[in-house]
Amino acid sequence: MTRIGILGYGNLGRGIELAVRQNADMELVAVYTRRDPASVTIATEGVPVKSAASLDDGTEPIDVLIIAGGSATDLPELTPKYAKLYNVVDSFDTHANIPEHFAAVDAAAREGGRVALISCGWDPGLFSLNRLYANCMLPEGADYTFWGKGISQGHSDAIRRIEGVADAKQYTIPVQSALDAVRSGVNPELTTREKHTRECWVVLEDGADAVAVEKQIVEMPNYFADYDTTVHFISQEELDRDHAGLPHGGFVLRTGKSAAGTPMKIEYSLDLGSNPEFTSSVLVAYARAVARFAQEGQSGCKTVFDIAPAYLSPEDGATLRAHML
Amino acid sequence: MTRIGILGYGNLGRGIELAVRQNADMELVAVYTRRDPASVTIATEGVPVKSAASLDDGTEPIDVLIIAGGSATDLPELTPKYAKLYNVVDSFDTHANIPEHFAAVDAAAREGGRVALISCGWDPGLFSLNRLYANCMLPEGADYTFWGKGISQGHSDAIRRIEGVADAKQYTIPVQSALDAVRSGVNPELTTREKHTRECWVVLEDGADAVAVEKQIVEMPNYFADYDTTVHFISQEELDRDHAGLPHGGFVLRTGKSAAGTPMKIEYSLDLGSNPEFTSSVLVAYARAVARFAQEGQSGCKTVFDIAPAYLSPEDGATLRAHML
Numbered sequence: 001m002t003r004i005g006i007l008g009y010g011n012l013g014r015g016i017e018l019a020v021r022q023n024a025d026m027e028l029v030a031v032y033t034r035r036d037p038a039s040v041t042i043a044t045e046g047v048p049v050k051s052a053a054s055l056d057d058g059t060e061p062i063d064v065l066i067i068a069g070g071s072a073t074d075l076p077e078l079t080p081k082y083a084k085l086y087n088v089v090d091s092f093d094t095h096a097n098i099p100e101h102f103a104a105v106d107a108a109a110r111e112g113g114r115v116a117l118i119s120c121g122w123d124p125g126l127f128s129l130n131r132l133y134a135n136c137m138l139p140e141g142a143d144y145t146f147w148g149k150g151i152s153q154g155h156s157d158a159i160r161r162i163e164g165v166a167d168a169k170q171y172t173i174p175v176q177s178a179l180d181a182v183r184s185g186v187n188p189e190l191t192t193r194e195k196h197t198r199e200c201w202v203v204l205e206d207g208a209d210a211v212a213v214e215k216q217i218v219e220m221p222n223y224f225a226d227y228d229t230t231v232h233f234i235s236q237e238e239l240d241r242d243h244a245g246l247p248h249g250g251f252v253l254r255t256g257k258s259a260a261g262t263p264m265k266i267e268y269s270l271d272l273g274s275n276p277e278f279t280s281s282v283l284v285a286y287a288r289a290v291a292r293f294a295q296e297g298q299s300g301c302k303t304v305f306d307i308a309p310a311y312l313s314p315e316d317g318a319t320l321r322a323h324m325l
Numbered sequence: 326m327t328r329i330g331i332l333g334y335g336n337l338g339r340g341i342e343l344a345v346r347q348n349a350d351m352e353l354v355a356v357y358t359r360r361d362p363a364s365v366t367i368a369t370e371g372v373p374v375k376s377a378a379s380l381d382d383g384t385e386p387i388d389v390l391i392i393a394g395g396s397a398t399d400l401p402e403l404t405p406k407y408a409k410l411y412n413v414v415d416s417f418d419t420h421a422n423i424p425e426h427f428a429a430v431d432a433a434a435r436e437g438g439r440v441a442l443i444s445c446g447w448d449p450g451l452f453s454l455n456r457l458y459a460n461c462m463l464p465e466g467a468d469y470t471f472w473g474k475g476i477s478q479g480h481s482d483a484i485r486r487i488e489g490v491a492d493a494k495q496y497t498i499p500v501q502s503a504l505d506a507v508r509s510g511v512n513p514e515l516t517t518r519e520k521h522t523r524e525c526w527v528v529l530e531d532g533a534d535a536v537a538v539e540k541q542i543v544e545m546p547n548y549f550a551d552y553d554t555t556v557h558f559i560s561q562e563e564l565d566r567d568h569a570g571l572p573h574g575g576f577v578l579r580t581g582k583s584a585a586g587t588p589m590k591i592e593y594s595l596d597l598g599s600n601p602e603f604t605s606s607v608l609v610a611y612a613r614a615v616a617r618f619a620q621e622g623q624s625g626c627k628t629v630f631d632i633a634p635a636y637l638s639p640e641d642g643a644t645l646r647a648h649m650l
Contacts, residue, residue, distance in 0.1 A: 262598035
């Protein structure tokens with residue numbers, strides 16, 4: 001059994017708890033929280049909720065600690081800290097800062113003789129794998145990644161911070177004509193605006209100015225200004241009823257050609273009813289690989305690029321060759 | 326530079342020759358043939374064509390020998406034979422016999438202290454990888470593989486062996502309604518007939534009986550009897566003009582759910598203008614991994630499940646993390 005600890009009990013922490021249940025060789029040992037443990041009730045009976053401080057002496061009986069925190073401030077601090085003490089997995093997803101995060105986690109994991117895996121999930125994660133495999137198989141070609149249709153938490157949060165907004169959900173939606181153009185093999189050059197649209201469902205506070213709120217949304221730099229953005233004002237009841245989930249997904253495509261000029265296309269797509277639940281499934285599968293790397297005596301920071309696929313499966317090599325190859 | 330030898334110069338051998346050109350860190354050293362070398366002219370100037378016998382003393386200056394032979398009789402003999410002497414890659418694709426082939430090649434490679442990789446290509450190969458990844462991420466779910474639209478060489482050959490047939494090409498075509506049903510997430514149980522149709526383009530010999538030929542095709546056990554098969558009779562000119570290529574592709578899907586019952590779908594697809602040229606690209610990328618495994622001092626037989634994705638790329642880990650993760 002691989003003994004799993006979860007640090008953090010938000011959407012991702014709850015997803016990891018669910019994912020562990022689907023893997024018979026995995027066992028949830030404890031949930032660790034930076035809140036008051038008495039204030040946190042988890043879904044699994046008989047599993048303790050402990051203070052994050054109990055991790056600090058490195059003696060918790062876990063094989064892998066999955067760190068369910070945000071990439072902006074949590075993970076840059078927490079992953080290096082705990083990589084000295086435990087084998088860890090995180091879902092750090094600020095693409096531009098991956099090299100820096102990798103360096104910090106690698107140094108910590110080597111110092112502690114532990115194995116760490118960062119930037120695990122679906123993007124970065126499974127989408128990254130597909131970009132890499134496709135580039136190796138089609139050295140001459142063009143890459144495209146589309147996201148959605150799905151809820152962007154960061155963009156939803158940005159809307160919620162506008163004065164007069166009580167609540168909001170934002171969907172990122174791939175532009176079908178852009179996707180079709182890529183699939184046709186013409187290797188289009190696509191602007192940000194041509195690839196995705198943004199759809200916002202907004203609940204106003206009493207007396208708020210809808211026109212002013214809409215203007216602030218659609219003109220918001222980085223988040224919305226470069227996109228065709230539509231804003232719908234609805235009631236809290238409608239938002240709760242129709243937009244409660246956290247669906248997401250997307251497409252990774254590579255179109256290319258052989259040295260003889262023959263066209264080829266590789267497409268990978270995810271359609272996820274719940275972004276945090278699926279991300280958690282990926283984290284748990286990679287936690288298995290991390291435990292195995294640790295058993296082999298390895299140390300240091302890894303990414304999904306460094307893990308042979310067989311390490312992710314509970315089945316042995318002979319079974320995989322007989323049934324999945 | 327990774328020095329590549331190719332054994333066999335049919336469609337696959339020519340594809341490998343093309344694929345090596347797209348990889349700046351690879352060099353084609355020689356093509357080996359069991360035919361009279363003087364009878365074989367290859368596309369690359371300055372690269373020798375040698376007798377396969379010149380491989381026999383294990384002294385050819387190659388890092389990896391890619392064996393481009395058929396799975397029925399060539400590879401079961403050739404891959405174990407040469408795995409004792411060289412690092413080798415093959416595309417053995419008789420799924421049911423993979424365990425037996427693996428055992429023979431593994432024993433030979435261990436005896437010779439070499440690295441072998443078998444069953445590389447897209448199915449087995451990239452499709453297998455996607456089955457494995459998807460099963461690890463969605464432990465509760467159902468798998469579906471569809472092939473086509475594409476030319477099945479084995480089925481085309483089977484038609485050509487019928488008396489009265491001068492030439493033929495056979496397309497395997499996924500049934501759109503079956504694909505749609507899988508994508509809808511209803512986890513349908515699909516019969517062979519419900520998943521694929523077979524379309525045959527046949528050139529008759531002078532005086533042949535079209536009705537009798539069609540009956541022999543559609544009733545042929547294993548090959549056609551379990552499918553809805555259509556037969557079109559055309560001239561050799563039409564066959565050569567409209568069906569000269571070897572396109573193929575297909576779809577790997579897994580639909581499943583989280584432990585909370587939330588639906589998830591993973592889909593991978595290939596649309597290949599040339600089956601042998603794409604298979605060759607995969608073989609060449611994995612030859613790079615095999616050369617690296619050999620440099621690390623590993624030995625024995627591997628499959629795509631055993632190769633960490635980073636081994637396939639000419640880029641180093643830092644570059645991959647910065648640009649593809």
